[in-house]
Amino acid sequence: MTRPITAKIFPCAVEHNLNILKAKANPAKIFAVLKANAYGHDIKNIYPGLNNADGIAVLDLEEAILVRQLGWKKIILLLEGFFSFNDLHIVNEYNLTACIHSEYQIAWLDEWNNKFNSYGKKFDVFLKCNTGMNRLGLDINSYATVYSNLKNKNWIGKITHMTHYAKADEKHGIDFQLQKFNELVHNLPEEKSTSNSAAILWHKETHFDWVRAGISLYGASPSGIYKDIQDSGLKPAMCLHSKIIAVQNVKCNTAIGYGERFTTSKDMRIGIAACGYADGYPRNAPDGTPVMVENVRSRIIGRVSMDMITLDLDNIPQANIGSDVELWGENLQIDEVAQNCGTIGYELMCAVAPRVKKEIF
Ligand SMILES: *Cc1c(COP(=O)(O)O)cnc(C)c1O
Numbered sequence: 001m002t003r004p005i006t007a008k009i010f011p012c013a014v015e016h017n018l019n020i021l022k023a024k025a026n027p028a029k030i031f032a033v034l035k036a037n038a039y040g041h042d043i044k045n046i047y048p049g050l051n052n053a054d055g056i057a058v059l060d061l062e063e064a065i066l067v068r069q070l071g072w073k074k075i076i077l078l079l080e081g082f083f084s085f086n087d088l089h090i091v092n093e094y095n096l097t098a099c100i101h102s103e104y105q106i107a108w109l110d111e112w113n114n115k116f117n118s119y120g121k122k123f124d125v126f127l128k129c130n131t132g133m134n135r136l137g138l139d140i141n142s143y144a145t146v147y148s149n150l151k152n153k154n155w156i157g158k159i160t161h162m163t164h165y166a167k168a169d170e171k172h173g174i175d176f177q178l179q180k181f182n183e184l185v186h187n188l189p190e191e192k193s194t195s196n197s198a199a200i201l202w203h204k205e206t207h208f209d210w211v212r213a214g215i216s217l218y219g220a221s222p223s224g225i226y227k228d229i230q231d232s233g234l235k236p237a238m239c240l241h242s243k244i245i246a247v248q249n250v251k252c253n254t255a256i257g258y259g260e261r262f263t264t265s266k267d268m269r270i271g272i273a274a275c276g277y278a279d280g281y282p283r284n285a286p287d288g289t290p291v292m293v294e295n296v297r298s299r300i301i302g303r304v305s306m307d308m309i310t311l312d313l314d315n316i317p318q319a320n321i322g323s324d325v326e327l328w329g330e331n332l333q334i335d336e337v338a339q340n341c342g343t344i345g346y347e348l349m350c351a352v353a354p355r356v357k358k359e360i361f
Contacts, residue, residue: 014049122157220345239329257302
């Protein structure tokens with residue numbers, strides 16, 4: 001038997017979530033954000049659920065090429081644009097739409113077009129403005145100048161104005177940035193795009209022409225708190241399962257695992273599941289982190305090892321060798337596990353290791 005850990009992937013859940021988000025954002029068009037290999041789900045696995053997306057957004061050029069090879073004909077947005085002059089050959093060949101977040105990228109485009117574009121090809125771009133995230137984006141004070149210079153390039157196609165929010169998961173978290181964005185672009189005729197998942201779900205006024213759905217597409221909460229999306233109808237697209245591979249009956253006052261982090265306070269039955277930090281399960285998961293065993297809630301006891309975790313089977317007598325263990329997914333929200341570990345669902349999904357087999361449903 002192969003090692004029993006598996007990530008079950010549900011492209012139908014992605015399709016279902018996409019339709020919910022699309023309806024919320026209607027009439028805006030929607031990008032399915034597939035960066036980090038579709039937040040750890042594998043682009044090719046969830047691709048069948050994306051028919052109703054209007055565009056796909058990725059980070060790496062390799063991801064963009066894969067999406068074209070899978071047959072995607074509509075827009076592909078490169079969320080950080082291109083990283084080198086030579087990337088522009090690929091942007092051109094695969095007809096990709098780049099974010100422009102810095103002026104050096106425009107200089108490269110200019111140079112590339114002078115050298116290679118003798119046939120009048122036009123490049124569509126998303127022009128990104130830094131309204132307060134202070135990560136990527138043109139300075140507010142130079143945005144208008146950069147924009148009008150860009151408009152005069154003979155190689156420029158469609159421009160879309162774009163920004164990104166730092167705290168769209170908070171009640172008034174977008175106000176300041178949205179106001180700046182509006183001041184800057186409300187008179188400009190082009191399309192606009194500002195919303196990530198949190199803004200799609202909680203700030204209607206940010207939707208404009210294009211929204212960009214990442215985490216919500218995969219059924220986890222943008223705030224990291226499950227109850228914030230509980231009523232939205234979103235479904236998890238990944239279910240991480242393993243099995244019990246050993247059972248121990250230990251006496252009271254026995255230490256378990258590395259560092260003896262957990263010591264029993266009674267005689268206990270414990271199970272060892274094939275899942276460790278080398279699978280992407282967080283090593284800092286504390287005692288008490290929830291796990292489902294045979295669909296009954298249990299908890300982690302003792303430190304997470306590279307390849308194993310130890311579970312409390314005291315109240316689950318039916319659990320035995322071969323019993324199903326759900327680390328997160330349908331019956332245990334990834335947000336709840338993440339919260340226990342001091343992180344968010346995004347990180348857990350993206351961290352699922354390549355050695356974990358994926359099964360598509
Ligand atoms: C990742 C990303 C998104 C999607 O964010 P979620 O919170 O996962 O919905 C949207 N826009 C940009 C620019 C991004 O980098």
